[in-house]
Amino acid sequence: MPELPEVETIVCGLRKRLVGLEFSEVEVGLKKSIQGSKKSFITCLQGRKIFRAERRGKNIILHLSGGVALRVHLRMTGRLRFVPARAPLEKHTHVVFSFQDQLCQLRFVDPRQFGRLSVENKGLGDKLRSLADLGPEPFDISAKEFIGRTQLKHRAIKPLLLDQKFLAGVGNIYADEALHRARIHPRRRADSLGEEALLRLYHGLRHILREAIRVGGTTVRTYVDTSGSSGAFQHSLRVYGREGKACRLCGSPIVRERVGGRGTFFCPHCQPLRQRRSPVR
Numbered sequence: 001m002p003e004l005p006e007v008e009t010i011v012c013g014l015r016k017r018l019v020g021l022e023f024s025e026v027e028v029g030l031k032k033s034i035q036g037s038k039k040s041f042i043t044c045l046q047g048r049k050i051f052r053a054e055r056r057g058k059n060i061i062l063h064l065s066g067g068v069a070l071r072v073h074l075r076m077t078g079r080l081r082f083v084p085a086r087a088p089l090e091k092h093t094h095v096v097f098s099f100q101d102q103l104c105q106l107r108f109v110d111p112r113q114f115g116r117l118s119v120e121n122k123g124l125g126d127k128l129r130s131l132a133d134l135g136p137e138p139f140d141i142s143a144k145e146f147i148g149r150t151q152l153k154h155r156a157i158k159p160l161l162l163d164q165k166f167l168a169g170v171g172n173i174y175a176d177e178a179l180h181r182a183r184i185h186p187r188r189r190a191d192s193l194g195e196e197a198l199l200r201l202y203h204g205l206r207h208i209l210r211e212a213i214r215v216g217g218t219t220v221r222t223y224v225d226t227s228g229s230s231g232a233f234q235h236s237l238r239v240y241g242r243e244g245k246a247c248r249l250c251g252s253p254i255v256r257e258r259v260g261g262r263g264t265f266f267c268p269h270c271q272p273l274r275q276r277r278s279p280v281r
Contacts, residue, residue, distance in 0.1 A: 002074050004138065004169030005212035006223050006231065007055050010080060013226035014106075015053040017082055018062065022049045022100040030094035033110060035118035044068060044119040045097075057134045057168030069128060071118050072108070078115025081107050082226050111222070134168040138206055141167070147198045150190045157193065158186035159260030161205075170205070173218055173240045176265050178205035180239045185273040186259045186266055211236065239265040 002010070026042045028034055034041045045064070052063040060072040060080070072080065081090070085098065085105045095108040095117060108117065120128050136145075153160050160166055161175040170178075179186050181204035184197055193201075212218060217231030220241060224230055234241075238248050242265060243256040252269040 001058070001076050001171055002078075002217070002223055003058060003171035003174055004055075004209055005174070005233065006217035006225075007058050007060060007074070007169070008213050009217045009225050009231065010074075011053050011055045011060055013082075014060070014062070014080070017104075017226065018050045018053060018099075018106070020050065021102060023047065023097060024100040024102075025098040027096040027098075028094070029096075030110075030113065032113060033094040033108065033115060033117060035116060041117075041119055045070065055169075056128075056131050057137075057164055058171070059131060061128065063122070063126060067122050069120055069122050069126075071120055071128060071130065073116050074110075075112070075114035075116070077112040077222050078108065078110040079222070079224060080226055081109060081224075081228060083107055106226075133165050135164060135166045137168050138170060138209055143199060143202045146202045147195055150193065150198055153190040155190055156187050156260060157184060157190045157201075158262070158264055160190050162260065162262065169209075172262050172264075173220070173237070174205065174208055174212065176240045177208050177238060180266060180271060181208065183270055185271045186257075186264045187273055239267060241265065 023045045026045050028038045028041060031038060048064040048066055048068070050062050050064055054061050058073060062070040064070060082104055085103055090107070090109055092111040093107050093109050097106040108115065120130060123129055149166070150160065158175055158179065161170050162172065178201055182197060182201035184193065184201060212233040215232040216225060216229065217223060218233040219230035220234060239254050242254045244253050246252070247254055247267040247270060250267065250269050252267055254265055255268055256263060256265050258264065
Protein backbone atom coordinates (compact mmCIF):
# COMPACT_ATOMS: atom_id res chain seq x y z
CA MET A 1 0.00 0.00 0.00
CA PRO A 2 1.39 3.45 -0.88
CA GLU A 3 2.36 5.26 2.31
CA LEU A 4 2.97 8.93 3.09
CA PRO A 5 6.02 9.46 0.80
CA GLU A 6 4.41 7.69 -2.16
CA VAL A 7 1.11 9.56 -1.78
CA GLU A 8 2.97 12.86 -1.36
CA THR A 9 4.90 12.14 -4.55
CA ILE A 10 1.67 11.42 -6.41
CA VAL A 11 0.04 14.59 -5.09
CA CYS A 12 3.01 16.67 -6.26
CA GLY A 13 2.53 15.23 -9.75
CA LEU A 14 -1.19 15.95 -9.67
CA ARG A 15 -0.59 19.49 -8.45
CA LYS A 16 1.66 20.24 -11.40
CA ARG A 17 -0.71 18.80 -13.98
CA LEU A 18 -4.25 19.28 -12.68
CA VAL A 19 -4.63 22.60 -10.89
CA GLY A 20 -6.73 24.91 -13.04
CA LEU A 21 -8.21 22.15 -15.21
CA GLU A 22 -11.92 21.45 -15.54
CA PHE A 23 -13.50 18.00 -15.67
CA SER A 24 -15.27 17.47 -18.99
CA GLU A 25 -16.07 13.76 -18.87
CA VAL A 26 -15.87 10.97 -16.30
CA GLU A 27 -16.18 7.27 -17.14
CA VAL A 28 -16.66 4.65 -14.42
CA GLY A 29 -15.98 1.08 -15.50
CA LEU A 30 -16.09 -0.58 -12.07
CA LYS A 31 -18.82 0.54 -9.70
CA LYS A 32 -17.05 -0.70 -6.54
CA SER A 33 -14.20 1.74 -7.16
CA ILE A 34 -16.43 4.69 -6.28
CA GLN A 35 -18.70 5.54 -3.36
CA GLY A 36 -22.30 6.35 -4.21
CA SER A 37 -24.01 5.90 -7.54
CA LYS A 38 -22.27 6.23 -10.89
CA LYS A 39 -24.68 8.94 -11.95
CA SER A 40 -24.13 11.03 -8.84
CA PHE A 41 -20.34 10.60 -8.98
CA ILE A 42 -20.14 11.66 -12.62
CA THR A 43 -22.62 14.53 -12.27
CA CYS A 44 -20.82 15.93 -9.23
CA LEU A 45 -17.53 16.15 -11.14
CA GLN A 46 -18.47 17.29 -14.64
CA GLY A 47 -17.82 20.98 -15.17
CA ARG A 48 -15.97 21.48 -11.88
CA LYS A 49 -12.56 23.14 -11.79
CA ILE A 50 -9.66 21.82 -9.73
CA PHE A 51 -8.29 24.46 -7.36
CA ARG A 52 -5.86 22.54 -5.18
CA ALA A 53 -4.31 19.09 -4.61
CA GLU A 54 -3.20 17.96 -1.16
CA ARG A 55 -2.46 14.91 0.95
CA ARG A 56 -3.97 13.95 4.30
CA GLY A 57 -2.50 10.76 5.72
CA LYS A 58 -2.60 8.28 2.84
CA ASN A 59 -5.50 10.12 1.15
CA ILE A 60 -5.30 12.22 -2.01
CA ILE A 61 -7.65 15.22 -1.98
CA LEU A 62 -8.52 17.35 -5.00
CA HIS A 63 -10.35 20.53 -3.95
CA LEU A 64 -12.93 21.51 -6.56
CA SER A 65 -15.17 24.44 -7.33
CA GLY A 66 -18.56 24.44 -5.65
CA GLY A 67 -17.36 23.43 -2.19
CA VAL A 68 -16.67 19.75 -2.91
CA ALA A 69 -13.59 17.55 -3.06
CA LEU A 70 -12.57 14.35 -4.83
CA ARG A 71 -10.93 11.99 -2.33
CA VAL A 72 -8.83 9.03 -3.51
CA HIS A 73 -7.46 6.24 -1.34
CA LEU A 74 -5.23 3.96 -3.41
CA ARG A 75 -5.17 1.10 -0.88
CA MET A 76 -3.01 -1.84 -2.01
CA THR A 77 -2.54 -1.54 -5.77
CA GLY A 78 -4.35 1.63 -6.86
CA ARG A 79 -2.53 3.98 -9.24
CA LEU A 80 -3.31 7.33 -10.86
CA ARG A 81 -1.73 7.71 -14.30
CA PHE A 82 -1.54 10.61 -16.75
CA VAL A 83 -1.69 9.28 -20.29
CA PRO A 84 -2.55 10.60 -23.76
CA ALA A 85 -6.29 10.39 -24.36
CA ARG A 86 -5.70 8.13 -27.38
CA ALA A 87 -3.59 5.63 -25.45
CA PRO A 88 -5.11 2.12 -25.16
CA LEU A 89 -6.76 1.39 -21.84
CA GLU A 90 -4.42 -0.46 -19.52
CA LYS A 91 -5.84 -3.61 -17.94
CA HIS A 92 -7.66 -2.92 -14.65
CA THR A 93 -8.44 0.71 -15.57
CA HIS A 94 -11.62 1.43 -13.63
CA VAL A 95 -12.15 5.22 -13.78
CA VAL A 96 -11.13 7.66 -16.52
CA PHE A 97 -11.13 11.46 -16.12
CA SER A 98 -11.04 13.76 -19.16
CA PHE A 99 -10.52 17.52 -19.03
CA GLN A 100 -11.71 20.51 -21.02
CA ASP A 101 -9.35 21.40 -23.90
CA GLN A 102 -6.79 18.77 -22.86
CA LEU A 103 -5.35 15.88 -24.87
CA CYS A 104 -4.47 13.82 -21.80
CA GLN A 105 -6.50 11.82 -19.30
CA LEU A 106 -6.10 10.85 -15.67
CA ARG A 107 -6.81 7.13 -15.21
CA PHE A 108 -7.37 5.14 -12.05
CA VAL A 109 -5.87 1.66 -12.37
CA ASP A 110 -6.35 -0.92 -9.61
CA PRO A 111 -5.72 -4.66 -10.14
CA ARG A 112 -6.80 -5.69 -6.62
CA GLN A 113 -9.87 -3.42 -6.65
CA PHE A 114 -9.49 -2.17 -3.07
CA GLY A 115 -8.97 1.52 -3.94
CA ARG A 116 -11.86 3.94 -3.45
CA LEU A 117 -12.84 7.32 -4.90
CA SER A 118 -15.52 9.60 -3.50
CA VAL A 119 -16.90 13.10 -4.03
CA GLU A 120 -17.51 14.77 -0.69
CA ASN A 121 -18.79 18.09 0.62
CA LYS A 122 -16.22 20.16 2.48
CA GLY A 123 -16.76 21.52 5.97
CA LEU A 124 -15.17 24.41 7.82
CA GLY A 125 -11.59 25.05 6.78
CA ASP A 126 -11.99 22.78 3.74
CA LYS A 127 -11.94 19.73 6.03
CA LEU A 128 -13.56 16.42 5.08
CA ARG A 129 -15.72 14.74 7.70
CA SER A 130 -14.58 11.31 6.50
CA LEU A 131 -11.03 12.16 7.63
CA ALA A 132 -11.94 13.71 10.99
CA ASP A 133 -10.57 10.74 12.96
CA LEU A 134 -7.09 10.86 11.45
CA GLY A 135 -4.25 11.63 13.83
CA PRO A 136 -1.67 14.38 13.34
CA GLU A 137 0.77 14.35 10.45
CA PRO A 138 4.35 13.29 11.32
CA PHE A 139 5.63 16.67 10.12
CA ASP A 140 3.07 18.66 12.11
CA ILE A 141 3.38 17.09 15.55
CA SER A 142 6.05 18.39 17.96
CA ALA A 143 8.57 16.10 19.65
CA LYS A 144 7.05 16.89 23.03
CA GLU A 145 3.54 15.99 21.88
CA PHE A 146 4.75 12.82 20.14
CA ILE A 147 6.56 11.61 23.25
CA GLY A 148 3.65 12.48 25.53
CA ARG A 149 1.03 10.76 23.37
CA THR A 150 3.19 7.67 22.88
CA GLN A 151 3.90 7.15 26.56
CA LEU A 152 0.17 7.09 27.29
CA LYS A 153 -0.37 4.03 25.08
CA HIS A 154 -0.30 0.55 26.63
CA ARG A 155 0.41 -1.32 23.39
CA ALA A 156 3.30 -2.44 21.20
CA ILE A 157 5.05 0.42 19.45
CA LYS A 158 4.88 -1.03 15.90
CA PRO A 159 1.06 -1.38 15.76
CA LEU A 160 0.77 2.04 17.38
CA LEU A 161 2.77 3.67 14.60
CA LEU A 162 0.47 2.02 12.05
CA ASP A 163 -2.67 3.30 13.79
CA GLN A 164 -3.90 6.14 11.55
CA LYS A 165 -5.81 7.65 14.47
CA PHE A 166 -2.52 7.99 16.33
CA LEU A 167 -0.34 9.24 13.45
CA ALA A 168 -1.52 9.75 9.89
CA GLY A 169 0.34 8.38 6.89
CA VAL A 170 2.85 5.95 8.40
CA GLY A 171 2.71 2.39 7.06
CA ASN A 172 4.57 -0.88 7.37
CA ILE A 173 7.74 0.04 5.48
CA TYR A 174 8.55 3.29 7.24
CA ALA A 175 7.52 2.04 10.68
CA ASP A 176 10.06 -0.81 10.39
CA GLU A 177 12.77 1.50 9.07
CA ALA A 178 12.21 4.13 11.76
CA LEU A 179 12.23 1.58 14.58
CA HIS A 180 15.51 0.15 13.33
CA ARG A 181 17.13 3.58 13.21
CA ALA A 182 15.85 4.29 16.72
CA ARG A 183 17.08 0.87 17.94
CA ILE A 184 13.64 -0.03 19.26
CA HIS A 185 12.19 -3.55 19.10
CA PRO A 186 8.79 -3.50 17.35
CA ARG A 187 7.19 -5.41 20.25
CA ARG A 188 8.33 -2.97 22.92
CA ARG A 189 5.37 -1.46 24.76
CA ALA A 190 4.97 2.21 23.93
CA ASP A 191 4.58 3.23 27.57
CA SER A 192 7.83 1.45 28.49
CA LEU A 193 9.93 3.63 26.20
CA GLY A 194 11.92 6.48 27.66
CA GLU A 195 12.16 10.01 26.35
CA GLU A 196 15.57 9.45 24.74
CA ALA A 197 14.40 6.44 22.72
CA LEU A 198 11.22 8.20 21.63
CA LEU A 199 13.16 11.27 20.60
CA ARG A 200 15.32 9.04 18.38
CA LEU A 201 12.16 7.54 16.91
CA TYR A 202 10.56 10.94 16.34
CA HIS A 203 13.54 12.40 14.49
CA GLY A 204 14.33 9.14 12.70
CA LEU A 205 10.81 8.77 11.34
CA ARG A 206 10.67 12.34 10.06
CA HIS A 207 14.12 12.01 8.47
CA ILE A 208 13.20 8.77 6.69
CA LEU A 209 9.92 10.18 5.40
CA ARG A 210 11.65 13.28 4.04
CA GLU A 211 14.35 11.21 2.33
CA ALA A 212 11.75 8.89 0.79
CA ILE A 213 9.77 11.85 -0.53
CA ARG A 214 12.96 13.33 -1.99
CA VAL A 215 13.59 10.19 -4.09
CA GLY A 216 9.98 9.56 -5.10
CA GLY A 217 9.00 6.93 -2.52
CA THR A 218 9.60 3.19 -2.30
CA THR A 219 8.74 0.75 -5.07
CA VAL A 220 8.57 -2.78 -3.67
CA ARG A 221 5.98 -4.22 -6.04
CA THR A 222 3.57 -2.07 -8.03
CA TYR A 223 3.95 1.55 -6.93
CA VAL A 224 4.67 4.16 -9.62
CA ASP A 225 4.01 7.89 -9.69
CA THR A 226 1.61 9.70 -12.05
CA SER A 227 4.10 9.54 -14.92
CA GLY A 228 4.77 5.82 -14.42
CA SER A 229 8.17 6.23 -12.73
CA SER A 230 9.26 4.03 -9.83
CA GLY A 231 10.57 5.36 -6.54
CA ALA A 232 14.16 4.86 -5.38
CA PHE A 233 14.04 4.60 -1.59
CA GLN A 234 13.97 0.79 -1.80
CA HIS A 235 17.74 1.01 -2.35
CA SER A 236 18.13 2.66 1.09
CA LEU A 237 16.04 0.20 3.11
CA ARG A 238 17.89 -1.22 6.10
CA VAL A 239 15.46 -3.90 7.29
CA TYR A 240 12.19 -3.98 5.34
CA GLY A 241 12.11 -6.91 2.91
CA ARG A 242 15.63 -8.04 3.93
CA GLU A 243 14.87 -11.21 5.92
CA GLY A 244 18.02 -13.30 6.38
CA LYS A 245 20.30 -10.61 4.98
CA ALA A 246 22.98 -8.92 7.05
CA CYS A 247 22.03 -5.88 9.10
CA ARG A 248 23.74 -2.87 7.56
CA LEU A 249 24.89 -1.77 11.03
CA CYS A 250 26.02 -4.90 12.86
CA GLY A 251 25.97 -7.74 10.31
CA SER A 252 23.41 -9.88 12.18
CA PRO A 253 20.66 -11.57 10.08
CA ILE A 254 17.46 -9.56 9.70
CA VAL A 255 14.43 -11.36 11.16
CA ARG A 256 10.84 -11.32 9.95
CA GLU A 257 7.98 -11.88 12.40
CA ARG A 258 4.31 -10.98 12.56
CA VAL A 259 3.68 -8.11 14.96
CA GLY A 260 0.14 -6.83 15.31
CA GLY A 261 -0.86 -8.95 12.32
CA ARG A 262 1.71 -7.36 10.00
CA GLY A 263 4.93 -8.76 8.59
CA THR A 264 7.68 -6.97 10.49
CA PHE A 265 11.43 -6.81 9.80
CA PHE A 266 14.02 -5.97 12.44
CA CYS A 267 17.52 -6.74 13.72
CA PRO A 268 17.43 -8.65 17.04
CA HIS A 269 20.90 -7.38 17.91
CA CYS A 270 20.39 -3.67 17.19
CA GLN A 271 16.79 -3.76 18.41
CA PRO A 272 16.75 -5.91 21.56
CA LEU A 273 13.40 -6.56 23.20
CA ARG A 274 15.02 -5.95 26.56
CA GLN A 275 17.18 -2.90 27.01
CA ARG A 276 20.94 -3.30 27.19
CA ARG A 277 23.17 -1.03 29.18
CA SER A 278 25.24 -0.25 26.09
CA PRO A 279 23.09 -0.43 22.94
CA VAL A 280 24.79 -0.89 19.60
CA ARG A 281 25.20 2.40 17.77
